[in-house]
Amino acid sequence: MTDIFEAIQRSAIRIKNAIDTKDIGYSNQANSSGETQLQLDIQCDMIIEEELSHVLSVNTIASEEKEHPMQLNKNGKYFIAYDPLDGSSLIDVNLSVGTIYGIYEGDFGSKNMVASCYVVHGPRVEMVFAHNKVKLHLLQGDNWEFVKEIRLSEKGKLNAPGGTQQNWTDYHKEMVDGLFKEGYRLRYSGGMVPDLHQILLKGGGLFSYPATSDKPEGKLRRLFEVFPFAFIYKLAGGEAINGKEDLMTLSHAHVHDTSPCFFGSKYEIQRVKEVYANN
Ligand SMILES: O=P(O)(O)OC[C@H]1O[C@](O)(COP(=O)(O)O)[C@@H](O)[C@@H]1O
Ligand SMILES: [Mg+2]
Numbered sequence: 001m002t003d004i005f006e007a008i009q010r011s012a013i014r015i016k017n018a019i020d021t022k023d024i025g026y027s028n029q030a031n032s033s034g035e036t037q038l039q040l041d042i043q044c045d046m047i048i049e050e051e052l053s054h055v056l057s058v059n060t061i062a063s064e065e066k067e068h069p070m071q072l073n074k075n076g077k078y079f080i081a082y083d084p085l086d087g088s089s090l091i092d093v094n095l096s097v098g099t100i101y102g103i104y105e106g107d108f109g110s111k112n113m114v115a116s117c118y119v120v121h122g123p124r125v126e127m128v129f130a131h132n133k134v135k136l137h138l139l140q141g142d143n144w145e146f147v148k149e150i151r152l153s154e155k156g157k158l159n160a161p162g163g164t165q166q167n168w169t170d171y172h173k174e175m176v177d178g179l180f181k182e183g184y185r186l187r188y189s190g191g192m193v194p195d196l197h198q199i200l201l202k203g204g205g206l207f208s209y210p211a212t213s214d215k216p217e218g219k220l221r222r223l224f225e226v227f228p229f230a231f232i233y234k235l236a237g238g239e240a241i242n243g244k245e246d247l248m249t250l251s252h253a254h255v256h257d258t259s260p261c262f263f264g265s266k267y268e269i270q271r272v273k274e275v276y277a278n279n
């Protein structure tokens with residue numbers, strides 16, 4: 001696992017460099033989810049592919065920017081699914097973006113996840129790695145420094161409701177409004193990495209990306225967005241559900257499958273469960 005951790009650290013430094021210096025224009029290609037790729041999406045994908053290809057324990061990689069999984073080392077035991085540049089549509093307005101990794105053993109699938117990680121590219125570059133514990137690291141020059149272990153409180157103050165509101169169900173809207181009536185504050189940038197990072201570091205709250213009339217299966221991808229954050233939130237003492245079930249019990253049929261998702265501390269997830277159980 002240490003060699004993967006170090007490959008992720010090297011990738012993050014190269015991605016920071018690419019963000020700082022490269023063209024942010026659109027390519028003329030679309031990815032498997034039908035989104036137009038930025039040249040930077042493709043470049044970050046190539047950086048990670050190259051760094052992971054040097055790690056003998058990595059068997060296969062799957063990326064938001066690749067249609068199919070790619071085998072790297074047939075004797076490796078780890079399968080890594082990643083989103084090279086999460087929130088890439090926020091690059092042109094200079095908001096924070098990130099990279100997400102799900103690390104699976106034996107094959108892709110929620111039950112096989114053994115570690116997960118994300119990197120936040122904001123005013124500073126930070127990395128959260130979850131493997132037994134959830135640990136925050138900070139990039140200082142070219143060196144990574146351990147900062148602290150992250151634990152969620154039982155109840156937070158932030159509410160990050162994703163998805164187009166006019167396509168929400170009435171009961172979802174009621175649940176979101178209910179939290180605001182209890183005093184929760186809105187924090188939603190449109191990048192799941194900084195939005196979920198903020199909730200983790202500020203003690204708790206709720207991030208939701210529900211099923212909507214235009215996206216009945218949600219928007220966020222199971223293998224490289226939903227499961228990695230579910231793993232992190234649960235290990236930090238929070239919960240992660242699709243409305244009713246624990247996200248880490250869900251299967252997937254295809255690499256780019258999506259799921260509605262709710263991540264938060266225990267109190268907010270209990271509220272979601274109460275509302276969704278009756279609908
Ligand atoms: O704009 P919306 O519908 O709220 O969607 C925001 C979500 O889409 C994403 O940007 C999807 O990620 P990509 O940029 O990797 O496609 C998430 O980071 C974010 O939570
Ligand atoms: Mg993403």
Ligand SMILES: [Mg+2]
Nearest residue numbers: 064083085086
């Ligand atoms: Mg992406």
